[in-house]
Amino acid sequence: QVQLVESGGGLVKPGGSLRLSCAASGFTFSDYYMSWIRQAPGKGLEWVSHIRSSSGYTNYADSVKGRFTISRDNAKNSLFLQMNSLRAEDTAVYYCARDWEQLGLIDYWGQGTLVTVSS
């Protein structure tokens, strides 16, 4: 069965960096576009970033552009999010998500990893 397992979250000070990872299994990872979507505590869902299957094309929300970098390692079935210059407003649960049929429609979500930015 499809599994997406995030790791790398934690407490970081404003201005700091963190790298999130997502281990994928149960499907041919290299065939799928992938996204990161976040949810601030008690709030709604916000799309963060997207990467196509061959890593040649990436896209970012304006709120993270220039600070976050998405990448993937298809040989290791892994998705990453490098987060730099973190701000308090980046505090959220970050979900790794699989894009169905390259539509932007999310058919599988990980359980999420919590990132807290606080001094």
Add this chain to the structure above:
Amino acid sequence: DIVMTQSPDSLAVSLGERATINCKSSQSVLYSSNNKNYLAWYQQKPGQPPKLLIYWASTRESGVPDRFSGSGSGTDFTLTISSLQAEDVAVYYCQQYYSTPQVTFGPGTKVDIK
């Protein structure tokens, strides 16, 4: 960006009664070349990630009970739970994927038991 709004913010419905959630997009999400609405609904229970319920505005995901139905076109959409069950208590989000990959979600509607 396509802005999604939902109403109401929350609702409480008696067990077995109908629950109706509305979603509106700031521009049409109907793609004219295939006549499909790029609109999905997700259910999120406390402490869990969202779960896909409906896509193409009205197509139920495999395994989703038929008491869940979606309708609408263009900019106005509705999620209906025909007979609310205790396990349906959750927050429901609509999402447009018309402007993929920059998808956007509605703010959510919380459904509780009255």
